[in-house]
Amino acid sequence: MAELLRGNAVIGQSGGPTAVINQSLVGVVEGLRAGLHQSGHVSRILGMRHGVRGLTKGELYDFTETPADKLERVAATPSAALGSTRDKPDAGYCQRILDACRKHEIRYFFYIGGNDSSDTCRIVNEIAAAAKYELRCFHVPKTIDNDLVENDHCPGFPSAARWVTLAFMADFMDNLSLPGIKLNVVMGRNAGFLTAASALARRREHAGVTDLQALAEVDGPQLIYVPEVPFDIDRFIADVESIYARKGRCHIAVSEGIKDDKGEAIGGKLIGGQKDSHGNVQLSGSGALGDQLAELIKTRLTPAGGKPPRVRADTFGYLQRCWPYTSSVDSHEARMAGRHAAKLAAEAERGGSITIVRTSKSGQPYASACGRVALAAVAAKTRLMPREFLTGVNNVTAAFIDYARPLVGDLPQFERL
Amino acid sequence: MAELLRGNAVIGQSGGPTAVINQSLVGVVEGLRAGLHQSGHVSRILGMRHGVRGLTKGELYDFTETPADKLERVAATPSAALGSTRDKPDAGYCQRILDACRKHEIRYFFYIGGNDSSDTCRIVNEIAAAAKYELRCFHVPKTIDNDLVENDHCPGFPSAARWVTLAFMADFMDNLSLPGIKLNVVMGRNAGFLTAASALARRREHAGVTDLQALAEVDGPQLIYVPEVPFDIDRFIADVESIYARKGRCHIAVSEGIKDDKGEAIGGKLIGGQKDSHGNVQLSGSGALGDQLAELIKTRLTPAGGKPPRVRADTFGYLQRCWPYTSSVDSHEARMAGRHAAKLAAEAERGGSITIVRTSKSGQPYASACGRVALAAVAAKTRLMPREFLTGVNNVTAAFIDYARPLVGDLPQFERL
Numbered sequence: 001m002a003e004l005l006r007g008n009a010v011i012g013q014s015g016g017p018t019a020v021i022n023q024s025l026v027g028v029v030e031g032l033r034a035g036l037h038q039s040g041h042v043s044r045i046l047g048m049r050h051g052v053r054g055l056t057k058g059e060l061y062d063f064t065e066t067p068a069d070k071l072e073r074v075a076a077t078p079s080a081a082l083g084s085t086r087d088k089p090d091a092g093y094c095q096r097i098l099d100a101c102r103k104h105e106i107r108y109f110f111y112i113g114g115n116d117s118s119d120t121c122r123i124v125n126e127i128a129a130a131a132k133y134e135l136r137c138f139h140v141p142k143t144i145d146n147d148l149v150e151n152d153h154c155p156g157f158p159s160a161a162r163w164v165t166l167a168f169m170a171d172f173m174d175n176l177s178l179p180g181i182k183l184n185v186v187m188g189r190n191a192g193f194l195t196a197a198s199a200l201a202r203r204r205e206h207a208g209v210t211d212l213q214a215l216a217e218v219d220g221p222q223l224i225y226v227p228e229v230p231f232d233i234d235r236f237i238a239d240v241e242s243i244y245a246r247k248g249r250c251h252i253a254v255s256e257g258i259k260d261d262k263g264e265a266i267g268g269k270l271i272g273g274q275k276d277s278h279g280n281v282q283l284s285g286s287g288a289l290g291d292q293l294a295e296l297i298k299t300r301l302t303p304a305g306g307k308p309p310r311v312r313a314d315t316f317g318y319l320q321r322c323w324p325y326t327s328s329v330d331s332h333e334a335r336m337a338g339r340h341a342a343k344l345a346a347e348a349e350r351g352g353s354i355t356i357v358r359t360s361k362s363g364q365p366y367a368s369a370c371g372r373v374a375l376a377a378v379a380a381k382t383r384l385m386p387r388e389f390l391t392g393v394n395n396v397t398a399a400f401i402d403y404a405r406p407l408v409g410d411l412p413q414f415e416r417l
Numbered sequence: 418m419a420e421l422l423r424g425n426a427v428i429g430q431s432g433g434p435t436a437v438i439n440q441s442l443v444g445v446v447e448g449l450r451a452g453l454h455q456s457g458h459v460s461r462i463l464g465m466r467h468g469v470r471g472l473t474k475g476e477l478y479d480f481t482e483t484p485a486d487k488l489e490r491v492a493a494t495p496s497a498a499l500g501s502t503r504d505k506p507d508a509g510y511c512q513r514i515l516d517a518c519r520k521h522e523i524r525y526f527f528y529i530g531g532n533d534s535s536d537t538c539r540i541v542n543e544i545a546a547a548a549k550y551e552l553r554c555f556h557v558p559k560t561i562d563n564d565l566v567e568n569d570h571c572p573g574f575p576s577a578a579r580w581v582t583l584a585f586m587a588d589f590m591d592n593l594s595l596p597g598i599k600l601n602v603v604m605g606r607n608a609g610f611l612t613a614a615s616a617l618a619r620r621r622e623h624a625g626v627t628d629l630q631a632l633a634e635v636d637g638p639q640l641i642y643v644p645e646v647p648f649d650i651d652r653f654i655a656d657v658e659s660i661y662a663r664k665g666r667c668h669i670a671v672s673e674g675i676k677d678d679k680g681e682a683i684g685g686k687l688i689g690g691q692k693d694s695h696g697n698v699q700l701s702g703s704g705a706l707g708d709q710l711a712e713l714i715k716t717r718l719t720p721a722g723g724k725p726p727r728v729r730a731d732t733f734g735y736l737q738r739c740w741p742y743t744s745s746v747d748s749h750e751a752r753m754a755g756r757h758a759a760k761l762a763a764e765a766e767r768g769g770s771i772t773i774v775r776t777s778k779s780g781q782p783y784a785s786a787c788g789r790v791a792l793a794a795v796a797a798k799t800r801l802m803p804r805e806f807l808t809g810v811n812n813v814t815a816a817f818i819d820y821a822r823p824l825v826g827d828l829p830q831f832e833r834l
Contacts, residue, residue: 013594016595017590017591017594017595019587047834061834070832073830073831073832074832074833074834076829076832077590077829077831077832077833078587078590078591078831079587079590079591079593079594080594080595081594081832081833081834082834083593083594083595084594084595085595086595166740166741167736169741170436170495170496170736170739170740170741171735171736171739173434173494173495173496173739174434174495174496174735174738174739176496176500177430177434177496177497177498177500177501178433178434178497178500178501178502178503182735286704286708286711286729286730287703287704287705287707287708287730287732288704288708290703290704291703291704291705291708294703312703312734312735313703313704314732314734314735314736315704315731315732315734316736317729317731317732318588318591318599318729318731319584319587319588319731319733319736321591322587322588322590322591323583323587324583324586324587324829324831325742325829412493412494412741412742413490414490414494414495414741415487415490415491415493415494415498416491416494416498417464417478417491417498417499
């Protein structure tokens, strides 16, 4: 263990916002106030406006005296209260971050975010070490994609998964009422966890089923396609055709990041999608993939001289990540992760990435705790759905349902006639 | 007043489902059980599977003995439990409906739906009268579009408006956190009520403001475009440009049914959209309008040789109409409307369309009651937003906020730093 440092603390939020990222922010603030601020080691608790971008510009919010009731209201508000950023700092940018830390006498650096943000945290930590500037850097996990390694799951995912579950539950009832082929595109560029959560919408969970005849009888999405399983267009059409022929309807969950067997995004392939600021094909904030898949189904399933089937696509878009009503497990864990980072700092830990660890076994009442790993263990790595969660075709396994079910909270019970 | 008839009753659900259409269904069932069934006039209470289509095929559900707790669970389930239909019966179809009524000895006909469904109800009523078959036909209102005449508002609208409000509240926080131009497409082919409900998302309600400088300061959608106001593309771009130049972000609500000054749908004009089964341009279940408007903004706002602004579009799609968590006012009124129809039937009323009447004045605690008008007064008519609800440009008035605010229920309070 090292000595405790004296100076100020700064907290930032980065990447796509979530419904509970402010819980983590407030968790760090209250943890610091009860710990390092109380003990006199931290004088001011600062927030970066729009992540490291605000830090370099000196755009800081002072949390040191913020009333507790205001903090509670911030914690319960979705999206990043400090503002977020997608900046990936290069060497010059990192130097400006370090200059800002020196200027504001920052000795504790907390960064709440996903893969890219954990990498920013790691780089800041390394630059500071190289410059022999003592800085304790902590990464607090956050991502609806659930794709951070070393974590059982990531704060933000349970609430987004809850929203996706509710959306599929409701939309399946809609599809029963006015039958047709309905396809919903869910967020997730590389990891399919959020799309897979659609399986929680099923009244009778047909986890593990691969037989199309059995899948046709599923309540909820009958077909689930995630980026981890190579997407074959002909196979997809055959799946849809088989279920539609049996039931006169078909309900489908598709991840925005589905890829072919060469790893090429179907979105980019079908539609030559727009590129975002990182040169990635823009997947969210556009209905193009859903529309193209719907068009494809319509074209391929129209009998010669016959009427095309009713096909509709919805792209869930940004609503998935910031819906005001969260999973209570998620709100709790996001707060806990923030507090844990502050607690480690008060214990003179040199830094690291906070993790969420499941402490209950399958079948037991759900329980979790926080852990810590080295920044480099998490930074810029992507966790994909493990094989045991996927049938390898178009469905999830019972193991995935066991994993995800406790996270999303109580669901409404629907009745059928 | 006429005599009470003896026979069976049948109930149908028609058109796009809503989150509370089953409340109306259960309201009719329980109203009949406590009234005409209790008194021995109605023997069996039947439900049509998929509206008049199921009736003609003899696909009926018998509610006469359904346990009350099951009915309560059905009432709390979104979407049409009996199944819905978009069939618009022609003369031959109507004859088959009448034949089915004779066959099943139906004397009371209840149809829950919107404009088209009320017209079906009117036609069935007329065909029966022409055939001298005594049939009492009641229409129970339902539509998230809120476009039935003679109603203060329609069951289904308050819950959809609540969902849209929550979506804009959350999405605005998202937009503050990662600024850019964000456009959300809301359901509504002819009437803009649901899109206008986005204004309820504003923390400080800038109702009635038309000045762009003032609109730029609005929390929530800064610009609102509805079908009632001719959509001018150049004006739209100028609006967005002005707000984006001031704030570096812009949050926009657009109705799927926006039209130019000749009444031509912008969707059809920009994209040559798909036609649905009625020959209308398909607006829902496609992200095309949002994507095209986003592309238009990107193209027109990119400075020469400069970087395009970050523009994203979400199309809210089907989730608007069947979200499991409703407005409590809506659930209550939908149930009340169903009960009222059964009550009128028990009072030997010959038929009609149930209406929702607001009995409170502006500023008073909200209260409502049911009324009745002739079927022909409502059938196939479309109510648009009145002039007093619109600034005539890109905003709603304080009168609209007064009108809509009590319908959506309590909203979460967001905090800002």
